[in-house]
Amino acid sequence: MNYLELIGFIQIVLIATTPVVFAGIGELVTEKSGVLNLGVEGMMLVGAVTAFVTLVITGSYVLAFLFSILAGIFMSGLFAFLVLILMSNQVATGLSLTIFGIGLSSMIGKKYIGTPIDGLTPWYFVILSFIIVFLVGYFFYKTKSGLIVRAVGESHNSAHALGYSVLKIRLLAILFGGSMCAFAGSYISICYAPMWQEGMIAGRGWIALALVVFSTWKPSRILIGAYIFGGTSIFQMHLQGKGFRFPDWVPFDNFFSSAPFFNMSPYLATMIVLVIISSNKLRIKLSAPACLTMPFYKGS
Amino acid sequence: MTNLFPTIVSRAQSSNIMNIFVPIIAIILTLITGSIIFSLMGFNALFALHTFFISPISTTYGISELLVKATPLALIATGLAFCFKNNIYNIGAEGQLTMGAIFGGGIGIFFHDTNSFWLLPLMIIGGAIGGSLWAMIPALLKNKFNTNEILTSLMLVYVALLILDFLVVGPWRDPDGYSFPKTRPFSDSGRMPLLFDGLRIHIGLIITLILIIISWFVFAKTIFGFQLKVSGFSPIAARYAGFNQKILIYLAFGICGAFAGIAGLAEVSGPIGLIYRDISPNYGFTAIIVAFLGRLHPLGIIFASLVIALTYLGAEDAQLFMQIPAAVGFLFQGLVLFYLLGADFLVKYKFEFKKSK
Numbered sequence: 001m002n003y004l005e006l007i008g009f010i011q012i013v014l015i016a017t018t019p020v021v022f023a024g025i026g027e028l029v030t031e032k033s034g035v036l037n038l039g040v041e042g043m044m045l046v047g048a049v050t051a052f053v054t055l056v057i058t059g060s061y062v063l064a065f066l067f068s069i070l071a072g073i074f075m076s077g078l079f080a081f082l083v084l085i086l087m088s089n090q091v092a093t094g095l096s097l098t099i100f101g102i103g104l105s106s107m108i109g110k111k112y113i114g115t116p117i118d119g120l121t122p123w124y125f126v127i128l129s130f131i132i133v134f135l136v137g138y139f140f141y142k143t144k145s146g147l148i149v150r151a152v153g154e155s156h157n158s159a160h161a162l163g164y165s166v167l168k169i170r171l172l173a174i175l176f177g178g179s180m181c182a183f184a185g186s187y188i189s190i191c192y193a194p195m196w197q198e199g200m201i202a203g204r205g206w207i208a209l210a211l212v213v214f215s216t217w218k219p220s221r222i223l224i225g226a227y228i229f230g231g232t233s234i235f236q237m238h239l240q241g242k243g244f245r246f247p248d249w250v251p252f253d254n255f256f257s258s259a260p261f262f263n264m265s266p267y268l269a270t271m272i273v274l275v276i277i278s279s280n281k282l283r284i285k286l287s288a289p290a291c292l293t294m295p296f297y298k299g300s
Numbered sequence: 301m302t303n304l305f306p307t308i309v310s311r312a313q314s315s316n317i318m319n320i321f322v323p324i325i326a327i328i329l330t331l332i333t334g335s336i337i338f339s340l341m342g343f344n345a346l347f348a349l350h351t352f353f354i355s356p357i358s359t360t361y362g363i364s365e366l367l368v369k370a371t372p373l374a375l376i377a378t379g380l381a382f383c384f385k386n387n388i389y390n391i392g393a394e395g396q397l398t399m400g401a402i403f404g405g406g407i408g409i410f411f412h413d414t415n416s417f418w419l420l421p422l423m424i425i426g427g428a429i430g431g432s433l434w435a436m437i438p439a440l441l442k443n444k445f446n447t448n449e450i451l452t453s454l455m456l457v458y459v460a461l462l463i464l465d466f467l468v469v470g471p472w473r474d475p476d477g478y479s480f481p482k483t484r485p486f487s488d489s490g491r492m493p494l495l496f497d498g499l500r501i502h503i504g505l506i507i508t509l510i511l512i513i514i515s516w517f518v519f520a521k522t523i524f525g526f527q528l529k530v531s532g533f534s535p536i537a538a539r540y541a542g543f544n545q546k547i548l549i550y551l552a553f554g555i556c557g558a559f560a561g562i563a564g565l566a567e568v569s570g571p572i573g574l575i576y577r578d579i580s581p582n583y584g585f586t587a588i589i590v591a592f593l594g595r596l597h598p599l600g601i602i603f604a605s606l607v608i609a610l611t612y613l614g615a616e617d618a619q620l621f622m623q624i625p626a627a628v629g630f631l632f633q634g635l636v637l638f639y640l641l642g643a644d645f646l647v648k649y650k651f652e653f654k655k656s657k
Contacts, residue, residue: 038450042634078638087648088641091389091450092592096641099585100634106627198627203458210451260466267455271441274452279445297310 009238015122015192017230019044019184021129023208024215024222025136026180030076031212032140033173034153034291035083038094040181041205042101043075047182048189049109052196056115061190068186069179075101076178084167084174087295098205106198119194125187130223132180137219149173153289156296166296181205203267210270214277216287228273233266309652318647323593323600325646326639327607333635343622351621352614362613364499368571369612371501372397372563372580374605375508376587378515379559381596382552385519386528387535390553392438392453393560394584395460396431400561402464403430405568405575408486409472415489423490423565424507431561432554434460439553443546449553457584468576482576492570504566511559516598528552560584581612582630589637608633 023040030037051068055061079097082088140146149169152159156166188204189196207229215221245257255261278284331349338348356362376393383390404427411419437456441447468481475484492502519525531538531548538545563583568575590608594601615629 082638082642086642086645088644092588092637093641095391095588096634096637098634099589099630100638103627103629103631103634106625107631110623110625198625206451206454210455213448213451254470255466258466258470260462260469264459264462267458271447271452271455275441275445275447278447281446284446 009234013227013230013234014126016234017226018122018126018129019187019192020204020208020211020229021133021222021226022184022187023181023205024211024226025129025133025219026177026184027208028212028215028217028219028222029136029149029180030173030177031292032153032217032289033149033170034156034289034294034296035170035174036090036094036293037076037079037097037174037177038091038209039075039079039097039101040208041201041203042098042105043072043178043181044185044188044201044205045101045105045199046075046108047072047185048200049105049112049185049196050182051186052115052117052189053108053112055117055190056112061120064190065183065186068182072178072180072182072185073175075182076174079178080171080174083295084170087297090293090295102199109196109198112196113198115196117190117194120191122187122191125191133219133223140219150289153291156291156294160296160298170296181208184208207266207270210274213284214273216277216283217289218287225273229266229270232269236262236265307652308649311648311650314647315650319595322643322647323595323604323640325643326593326636329639329643330632330636333639334632337631341624348618348622351617353610356610356613356617361499364496364501365613366606366609367501367505369609370602370605371505371508372567372583373587373590373609374601375504375511375563375566376556376560376584377590377594377601377605378512378598379556380587380591381515381519381594381598381601382528382555384532384591385596386532386548386552388442388549388552389450390435390438390453390556391450391588392435392455392457392584393556393587394580394582395453395457396434396557396560397564397567397580397584398457398460398464399434399557400427400431400564401568401575401579402460402467403427403433403561404565405483405486406472408490408569409483409575411490412484412487415487417489419487419489420492420569423486423569424562427561427565428558429561431559431564432557435553435557435560436550439550443549464575464579465577472575474574483574485574486569490569491573492566500571502566502570504563504570507562507566511562512598512602519598524548524551560587586612586633589633592637593640608636611636 023044027037027040047068050071051064054067055064058064075097079093082093083090140150148159148164152164152166152169160166184204185201188200193200211222211225211229214225240259240262246253250256331353334352335345335349339345357366376397380390380393404423407423407426408419434456435453438447438449438453441452442449468483472483474480474482492504495501495503495505519528527538527543527548530541531543531545535545564580567579567583572579586608590601590604593608594604611629611632615626618624618628619626
């Protein structure tokens with residue numbers, strides 16, 4: 001790998017990792033407030049298709065991103081209504097949000113598969129992703145509002161007793177998470193791979209969820225995790241492109257040298273990293289918001 | 301005077317009547333929402349609903365197809381009930397199904413020129429072992445390393461699908477298959493016997509029913525079923541009672557994986573007859589909805605599997621006659637679960653019109 005190749009490699013890693021950073025930081029804010037939203041994949045899909053279709057119809061990039069974020073707010077608003085007002089099970093509701101999003105996005109996007117668009121340069125978004133992570137970190141650890149959100153996530157009864165509106169704060173955190181996920185989706189369908197295809201998020205939403213655990217709920221570590229993941233995915237594609245093969249003496253060398261094995265390596269890497277991080281039970285217990293997945297019921 | 305707005309009051313005991321009515325409410329609300337969506341898309345709502353929910357099952361063949369789709373859904377959902385009852389969120393049944401198809405189907409491919417009565421039972425056992433082993437991975441990681449089973453079981457779905465991909469493109473590809481990524485067909489004795497001539501419904505239905513009855517017995521009448529329930533309701537009570545949560549996790553995952561694996565094997569040795577890439581239209585994920593809609597109760601799961609199987613058939617017909625992508629089925633499945641979870645509110649809480657002082 002010479003100097004130019006290395007620069008190219010880093011560029012691709014930056015471009016490919018950015019959407020996971022957006023989605024990951026959005027989900028982190030939601031989880032900090034004590035709500036687990038497993039609908040990331042679905043919200044990203046709906047965000048991606050909304051941005052794409054808006055762009056095709058109106059030709060305006062601004063409107064595309066705007067509508068995409070609105071779609072994210074709609075999807076996460078639905079989720080918020082169910083888990084906050086009706087106090088439904090967060091895991092099941094998030095799963096149904098993903099399933100709903102898969103159906104909704106392919107229904108909206110049906111007519112637009114294969115429509116060509118002019119992609120947007122990704123660099124502004126790459127920079128934006130770093131800024132947002134910094135801002136979220138600043139918000140949580142340097143501002144009073146950030147402290148309140150964390151308090152709601154750690155102990156909703158105490159926050160309520162102090163007079164903070166637990167539901168309102170959680171609603172805002174969920175909506176922020178939803179809009180970030182939709183924005184990540186729109187980045188994918190407009191900048192990263194300018195097209196629409198059913199299921200084009202391809203598991204990135206789940207990777208983002210894994211990132212939040214990896215980060216032990218600390219914003220800056222979302223970046224580290226995302227780039228470990230982005231780096232391995234691009235590196236394996238690079239090896240595949242070069243026609244890399246394991247030598248014959250490696251057991252199952254045919255399997256390990258095959259495209260499917262390379263394609264599964266990012267998922268395997270995510271799992272291995274998760275295992276390493278979670279194996280320290282105390283660390284997870286101390287850093288996870290204590291009220292994560294617990295519904296808040298005021299009583300009468 | 302009474303208040304205009306009711307207050308929400310927590311029920312002392314969850315309402316049994318509501319428990320049964322809520323799924324029905326959810327289905328009715330989904331139908332209403334569905335017809336609104338179809339009208340917005342410019343279809344006659346009645347025509348659309350008829351295409352979606354009535355015409356697919358208006359023939360004997362249609363009913364058989366409904367059962368063909370409901371069988372794997374009911375079987376996997378029953379397996380999932382073992383996990384969900386204990387608040388273990390195994391959402392990787394799709395991967396366990398795939399592994400079952402690979403293990404059991406692999407036996408079928410190895411003996412593709414053998415005809416023996418024992419071949420099919422061997423394949424079914426292979427499928428159960430394959431799915432079960434795959435499910436043991438998230439269970440092991442959860443028990444040993446405290447790893448979140450939602451994420452690991454889901455990651456393993458992608459891994460399993462890619463292993464299947466490797467096999468059908470590489471070593472298991474049919475030498476006479478003109479480079480199409482599929483395996484040799486199984487021998488006749490490696491196929492699930494059909495129940496009726498001309499219909500695709502096969503003996504997997506009977507196997508599923510037997511396993512569901514056994515599961516019902518386990519849930520209702522055994523200590524193990526009781527332990528699952530208690531650990532789900534109150535982990536602390538379960539710990540005081542001395543239940544071994546780790547063993548419960550292994551068992552729940554193992555049983556769920558075995559059921560999903562058998563469902564996967566039944567797909568490849570039933571309607572398909574060989575292995576290729578797309579053996580399952582997301583049965584493993586849809587079964588999650590079936591499990592919740594069926595209230596994690598075997599009888600409920602049977603009804604729920606029929607309802608959800610209908611959304612599959614309806615979506616196929618809608619694709620043919622209305623040019624709507626088949627994924628619209630997921631839209632309905634997501635909606636049904638939304639309404640169900642929302643309406644669950646009525647089980648735990650009630651509205652009261654209190655007199656104001």
